[in-house]
Amino acid sequence: MSATFASPALKEFDGLDWPVRTEENWRFGSWKEANLSGLETVGAGTTGELPGPLEGFERIVFANRDLVSGSSASAELVDGSFGPTSRLGSPKLAALHTAKSKHTLHIRSTTDVSLELIYFVSGEGLFLPGVVIEAEAGANIRVVKRFISVDDSAAIVLTATDVRATENSKVTCLVTQELNENSKLIRFADSTLQAASHAKLAVVHTGAKWVREETYSTVDGSDAKSEILSVSLPGTGQEYDQRTFQHHGARNTYSNLLFKNTLFGKARTIFSGLIFVDEGAHGTDAYQTCRNLMMTDECEAHSMPGLEINADEVKCSHGSTCSRVSDEEIFYLMARGVPSKDARSLVARGFSVEVIERLEDEQLEALAMEVIARKFATVD
Amino acid sequence: MNSETATVKQVALEKDGVGNFSFPESHKFDAGYGLTKDTIDYISKVKDEPAWVNEFRHKALETFLSKPMPTNWATKDLENIDFDAIRYYLSDGATPKRSWDDVPPEVLETFDRLGVPEQERAFLAGVEAQYDSEAAYSNVKEALADEGVIFVTCSEGLKEHEEIFRPWFGKVIPTGDNKFSALNSAVMSGGSFIYIPPGVKVKHPLQAYFRINSENFGQFERTLIIADEGAEVMYMEGCTAPKFETATLHSAVVELVAMKGAKIQYITVQNWSSNVFNLVTKRGLAHEDAEIRWIDCNIGSRLTMKYPGVVMKGERARGEVISIALANDGQHQDTGAKMIHAANNTTSNVVSKSISVGEGRSTYRGQVHIPKHLKGCKNNTECDALLINTNSRTDTYPAISVKGNQHVTQHEASVSQVSEEMLFYMQQRGLSEAQAMSLAVNGFINDLVEEFPMEYSVELKRLIDLEMEGSVG
Numbered sequence: 001m002s003a004t005f006a007s008p009a010l011k012e013f014d015g016l017d018w019p020v021r022t023e024e025n026w027r028f029g030s031w032k033e034a035n036l037s038g039l040e041t042v043g044a045g046t047t048g049e050l051p052g053p054l055e056g057f058e059r060i061v062f063a064n065r066d067l068v069s070g071s072s073a074s075a076e077l078v079d080g081s082f083g084p085t086s087r088l089g090s091p092k093l094a095a096l097h098t099a100k101s102k103h104t105l106h107i108r109s110t111t112d113v114s115l116e117l118i119y120f121v122s123g124e125g126l127f128l129p130g131v132v133i134e135a136e137a138g139a140n141i142r143v144v145k146r147f148i149s150v151d152d153s154a155a156i157v158l159t160a161t162d163v164r165a166t167e168n169s170k171v172t173c174l175v176t177q178e179l180n181e182n183s184k185l186i187r188f189a190d191s192t193l194q195a196a197s198h199a200k201l202a203v204v205h206t207g208a209k210w211v212r213e214e215t216y217s218t219v220d221g222s223d224a225k226s227e228i229l230s231v232s233l234p235g236t237g238q239e240y241d242q243r244t245f246q247h248h249g250a251r252n253t254y255s256n257l258l259f260k261n262t263l264f265g266k267a268r269t270i271f272s273g274l275i276f277v278d279e280g281a282h283g284t285d286a287y288q289t290c291r292n293l294m295m296t297d298e299c300e301a302h303s304m305p306g307l308e309i310n311a312d313e314v315k316c317s318h319g320s321t322c323s324r325v326s327d328e329e330i331f332y333l334m335a336r337g338v339p340s341k342d343a344r345s346l347v348a349r350g351f352s353v354e355v356i357e358r359l360e361d362e363q364l365e366a367l368a369m370e371v372i373a374r375k376f377a378t379v380d
Numbered sequence: 381m382n383s384e385t386a387t388v389k390q391v392a393l394e395k396d397g398v399g400n401f402s403f404p405e406s407h408k409f410d411a412g413y414g415l416t417k418d419t420i421d422y423i424s425k426v427k428d429e430p431a432w433v434n435e436f437r438h439k440a441l442e443t444f445l446s447k448p449m450p451t452n453w454a455t456k457d458l459e460n461i462d463f464d465a466i467r468y469y470l471s472d473g474a475t476p477k478r479s480w481d482d483v484p485p486e487v488l489e490t491f492d493r494l495g496v497p498e499q500e501r502a503f504l505a506g507v508e509a510q511y512d513s514e515a516a517y518s519n520v521k522e523a524l525a526d527e528g529v530i531f532v533t534c535s536e537g538l539k540e541h542e543e544i545f546r547p548w549f550g551k552v553i554p555t556g557d558n559k560f561s562a563l564n565s566a567v568m569s570g571g572s573f574i575y576i577p578p579g580v581k582v583k584h585p586l587q588a589y590f591r592i593n594s595e596n597f598g599q600f601e602r603t604l605i606i607a608d609e610g611a612e613v614m615y616m617e618g619c620t621a622p623k624f625e626t627a628t629l630h631s632a633v634v635e636l637v638a639m640k641g642a643k644i645q646y647i648t649v650q651n652w653s654s655n656v657f658n659l660v661t662k663r664g665l666a667h668e669d670a671e672i673r674w675i676d677c678n679i680g681s682r683l684t685m686k687y688p689g690v691v692m693k694g695e696r697a698r699g700e701v702i703s704i705a706l707a708n709d710g711q712h713q714d715t716g717a718k719m720i721h722a723a724n725n726t727t728s729n730v731v732s733k734s735i736s737v738g739e740g741r742s743t744y745r746g747q748v749h750i751p752k753h754l755k756g757c758k759n760n761t762e763c764d765a766l767l768i769n770t771n772s773r774t775d776t777y778p779a780i781s782v783k784g785n786q787h788v789t790q791h792e793a794s795v796s797q798v799s800e801e802m803l804f805y806m807q808q809r810g811l812s813e814a815q816a817m818s819l820a821v822n823g824f825i826n827d828l829v830e831e832f833p834m835e836y837s838v839e840l841k842r843l844i845d846l847e848m849e850g851s852v853g
Contacts, residue, residue, distance in 0.1 A: 294785035307776040312767040317794040324785035
């Protein structure tokens with residue numbers, strides 16, 4: 001990338017501060033983890049073993065920043081970052097992406113397209129992938145994005161996605177984060193929905209030692225529908241910090257967020273979500289649910305569900321719960337011959353399934369369940 | 381009385397020499413505008429306080445000055461408080477007699493509509509300095525004294541009952557808890573001290589009307605209630621009638637201590653006039669099997685920030701916050717609850733209902749904290765908000781921290797408006813739109829209003845009717 005583009009971004013980056021403890025957007029969060037000062041971008045990487053193909057999907061494979069194989073008529077690699085913004089507490093990190101990211105994968109379509117992006121991550125250092133998904137009128141875009149560690153080194157993945165759904169388009173996106181437990185992931189997931197568009201954005205987190213995810217969904221046209229889904233399965237030594245924002249800027253819009261965390265060992269999760277309804281955005285339907293299933297006595301969950309409503313004639317609710325697998329459920333299964341350990345695992349898996357089913361896409365559901373099952377096999 | 385007057389004169393003379401304090405008559409106290417070390421020494425001297433209290437105040441002042449405004453999470457409206465334009469201490473004697481002509485007509489009308497007795501009206505409007513509660517409550521007081529109940533002002537408490545007062549004073553809410561608790565600790569005056577001996581169950585609710593104050597005088601009440609083992613008490617503060625107040629800052633601290641098996645209910649009805657910043661810290665400490673309930677109703681003020689809390693320190697302790705907030709044009713009701721679970725099998729419940737009318741804004745902020753290595757803690761939080769007009773606003777910001785899998789917490793919040801069908805149904809049966817709306821709103825908070833003592837709930841309903849007027853159509 002030419003220096004002329006990067007230098008103002010670098011200047012902006014230098015002028016900003018790393019997150020600090022007192023920032024409301026970092027409440028309960030490990031703000032020190034976000035300090036990436038002195039980190040260099042990662043060099044060329046290696047590819048790992050390719051997962052089985054998804055039928056009907058075009059596959060594009062990256063090893064760190066380099067495109068290794070695959071192409072699509074709907075995807076183009078563009079120089080430089082698309083310039084993500086952080087409205088949830090990490091402008092410095094967003095500026096870092098803008099200043100240092102090598103290229104952006106630009107996906108654009110007016111018809112049906114299914115793409116599978118595989119990012120093999122290896123070596124230490126900063127990896128800054130960026131994706132823009134532009135669904136034009138009538139398009140139906142399905143994207144699977146997988147982050148897979150090739151080795152055990154402590155990688156830092158700072159990734160940004162921007163979904164732009166124009167009128168009457170549909171986007172379904174599943175991100176699976178399968179990094180090793182030495183790595184960090186910082187992810188900006190923005191989406192803007194115009195009238196009568198529909199976006200389903202789902203993420204499954206099983207790996208990494210620390211995840212910070214900022215999801216900002218702007219529902220800007222009437223009859224637009226935004227669904228935000230997440231399944232997290234952290235264990236000892238893992239901390240997932242997810243911040244979300246459902247912004248309703250037009251009349252008769254819909255958004256629904258469902259996050260489910262199953263916490264093992266000494267896992268720690270933070271969820272902070274806000275439904276924001278602009279003045280005049282009447283007829284908004286917005287829901288937000290965060291459920292924590294506590295599997296051990298040492299795990300820790302923080303939830304901050306929020307609402308800011310500036311218009312009437314809206315239907316908004318949020319709910320947050322924390323509990324463990326109920327004794328009755330275990331008893332029921334044990335009475336039918338299922339050992340107690342398996343019973344617990346079964347109930348926990350069933351807990352995640354409710355989120356995955358919302359994808360309403362058999363292929364994506366099967367992939368998500370496969371990633372979840374793999375994690376369940378490693379925890380007790 | 382004579383000796384007191386003498387001391388006063390003396391103080392007045394000394395002060396005249398030192399600073400720019402001014403008090404036109406020798407028997408009136410006025411600490412002047414702004415807050416300095418001298419203000420504190422002045423208050424201590426006037427109140428003839430022991431040295432430890434003066435020291436406590438000075439430390440608190442340092443804390444207050446060193447703490448930043450909590451604008452990183454709270455409303456920027458706080459920046460409009462001019463701490464130098466506030467008089468921090470005026471004694472009763474310095475209250476200027478206000479004439480009926482100074483009282484806004486809408487306040488007078490409200491008195492009429494609520495049916496406030498003539499004498500109370502004068503007190504509430506600030507025309508009369510002190511509501512003569514002595515006569516009305518003397519019987520109650522006598523009966524209480526027989527049972528060993530102490531019910532005095534806070535300054536009397538710290539002087540005359542130091543052995544009970546001091547061990548708990550500032551323990552539930554430490555000075556440095558927040559900027560405004562530090563401010564209160566520095567300049568506190570007024571408020572009650574109540575001690576209920578073991579096993580005594582006080583039948584009548586204890587009630588305290590606030591002292592009325594003169595212009596630009598922030599109120600800094602300090603209340604400490606201790607219910608000893610197995611004791612029970614209900615305390616009520618405030619009243620449903622609007623308090624005509626030109627003061628801009630009210631910052632109280634209320635501490636409750638419920639010993640083993642004790643029960644405390646603290647009921648507040650806040651209806652300050654709409655120029656008041658009402659920044660209050662309230663917290664209770666519940667020991668084994670004890671129960672603390674905060675029942676809170678906020679109707680008045682410009683900005684209220686109040687998050688009553690319960691620290692459940694003993695096993696099976698119970699905490700509850702029930703709150704109703706009504707925010708009308710120009711008002712921001714920023715209320716909530718704090719539940720700190722610090723022992724096994726403790727339970728807490730928060731039910732909050734808010735109504736935003738016109739351009740009013742109501743906010744719920746909550747905290748539920750369950751630390752490591754505890755078992756069997758439960759929390760239930762429900763927040764419901766009702767929006768009446770197009771530009772009404774409501775926010776909800778809870779924070780729930782749970783460690784371990786032996787607990788159950790649930791939080792739910794919803795926002796809704798009065799349904800068209802409901803209004804249509806009632807209008808069909810001959811109610812005007814305003815009446816129908818009022819009925820619907822009363823229905824929304826009905827289950828909470830029932831928690832208030834009868835006379836309060838009747839007044840509350842009338843008051844809500846009044847607030848709702850003109851909001852529709």
